[in-house]
Amino acid sequence: MQMDVNGIKQHVLPHYLTAAELDHVSLTVAPLGNGHINSTWLVSSNQRRFVLQQLNTQVFTAPWSVVENAMVIANFLQQQTDNYALLLTYPVLTLTGQLAVDDRQHGFWRAISFVENSHSIEKMHTTAQAQQTAYAFGSFAAALGQLDATLLQQTITDFRHLAARMTRLQQLAAEDPLQRRQHCQPWLDFAVSQRALLDDVAQMEAQLPLRICHNDTKINNLLFDDDNQPMAVVDLDTCMPGYLMYDFGDMVRSCCASVAEDATQLADIDVLPEYFAAISQGWLQALAPVMTPLERESLWLGVKVVTLMLAIRFLTDYLDGDRYFRIHHAGHNLERAINQFTLYQRFVEHEAQLKPLLQSQ
Structure with a gap:
C-alpha cells in the first residue's frame, strides 16, 4: 500500500x-x-x-x-x-x-x-560524465573485489538470468492472460529468434569469477557534489553475486542510447560511440588491475545480454498487466520493450565499430 x-x-x-x-x-x-x-x-x-x-x-x-x-x-x-x-x-x-x-x-x-550537499543527475550530457560514471561504478566493484560474493543474498531470483527471462516471456505469451499478445507478436518472435545467445552466456559464465555486482549502474544511482564530481554509489537493493559484464552492459545500455528508453520514434534510436568509448575508458581504468582477461573479453556480451534482457522484461511485464515497472500510460511497457529491442539491434549493427574499443583502452 x-x-x-x-x-x-x-x-x-x-x-x-x-x-x-x-x-x-x-x-x-x-x-x-x-x-x-x-x-x-x-x-x-x-x-x-x-x-x-x-x-x-x-x-x-x-x-x-x-x-x-x-x-x-x-x-x-x-x-x-x-x-x-x-x-x-x-x-x-x-x-x-x-x-x-x-x-x-x-x-x-x-x-x-543521507549524503549532504549532494545531488543526482537523471540524464548524461557529456562524455566526461560517462567516464566519471563508469569509473565510480568500477571503483565500487573493485573495492568489493576482496569480499566473498557468496556472503550476499539473492535479492531478486534470476535477476540476470537470460534463459529464465526468456522462458517466463514464452510462458506468459502462451497464457496471454490479458489478450495482449496480438499487439506485440512481431517482437515476441524477435525475442525468441535470439535464443542462440543463451549458449554464449552459459559458456561464458562457466568461466568467469563470481563478483559482487551493483546490477543497476545508471547515472541516477550516483550522487554528485557541487562540482558535479561523483560522491557516492547509491541504490544497493540489487547488489548481489554476479558477473562484471552485466554491470558494464547496464551502464552502456543506459548511457549510450541516443534517446530515452521509452522514446517511440524508432528511427531516432541509435548508439553514441563517443559515450561507449568514455564508459569503456572509465570502467577499465578502475578495474583493469582486478579483471581477468576473460572478464574483459566478456564485456561486449554483457552489453548485448543486458539490453535484450531488459527488452524481454518490459515485454513480459506488459503481457502480465504492468505489475513490476511503474507505468505512466497504457502501453508504456510495450513502448519500452520495442525501444530496447531496437537498441539491441543497433548494438549488434555497431559491433565491429564498438567492440575493438574494449581492447584498445
Whole structure:
C-alpha cells in the first residue's frame, strides 16, 4: 500500500525518531527521486536527515535480504578507505537497533543515511560524465573485489538470468492472460529468434569469477557534489553475486542510447560511440588491475545480454498487466520493450565499430 505523509509520521517514523523529534515543528517528510520500484522519502528533523524507503515486496519478496546485504557492504567498505575514495551510504537503525520495520499492515520500511550537499543527475550530457560514471561504478566493484560474493543474498531470483527471462516471456505469451499478445507478436518472435545467445552466456559464465555486482549502474544511482564530481554509489537493493559484464552492459545500455528508453520514434534510436568509448575508458581504468582477461573479453556480451534482457522484461511485464515497472500510460511497457529491442539491434549493427574499443583502452 502507498502511504501518505501523515501515515508515515504516525506508523513508521516512531520507530526512528524520539517523541521530541516527532513533535518538533521542523519535521518534514518529502518525496525523493523517481524510481520505478520503491517509494522513497527524505525525512528532516531538527537534529538529522535520512532517507526513508518503503520496499516493494512484490519485487523484493525477501526484503530482509536487501537490508542485510546493505549492512554487509557498508561494514566492508568502511574498512576500505585506502582503496575506496567515495562516500558510503549505510543503514540507519531503528530506535531498538533493527535494520528495518516489517509491518504486515503498513509495509516494509528501511532508512538509509543521507549524503549532504549532494545531488543526482537523471540524464548524461557529456562524455566526461560517462567516464566519471563508469569509473565510480568500477571503483565500487573493485573495492568489493576482496569480499566473498557468496556472503550476499539473492535479492531478486534470476535477476540476470537470460534463459529464465526468456522462458517466463514464452510462458506468459502462451497464457496471454490479458489478450495482449496480438499487439506485440512481431517482437515476441524477435525475442525468441535470439535464443542462440543463451549458449554464449552459459559458456561464458562457466568461466568467469563470481563478483559482487551493483546490477543497476545508471547515472541516477550516483550522487554528485557541487562540482558535479561523483560522491557516492547509491541504490544497493540489487547488489548481489554476479558477473562484471552485466554491470558494464547496464551502464552502456543506459548511457549510450541516443534517446530515452521509452522514446517511440524508432528511427531516432541509435548508439553514441563517443559515450561507449568514455564508459569503456572509465570502467577499465578502475578495474583493469582486478579483471581477468576473460572478464574483459566478456564485456561486449554483457552489453548485448543486458539490453535484450531488459527488452524481454518490459515485454513480459506488459503481457502480465504492468505489475513490476511503474507505468505512466497504457502501453508504456510495450513502448519500452520495442525501444530496447531496437537498441539491441543497433548494438549488434555497431559491433565491429564498438567492440575493438574494449581492447584498445
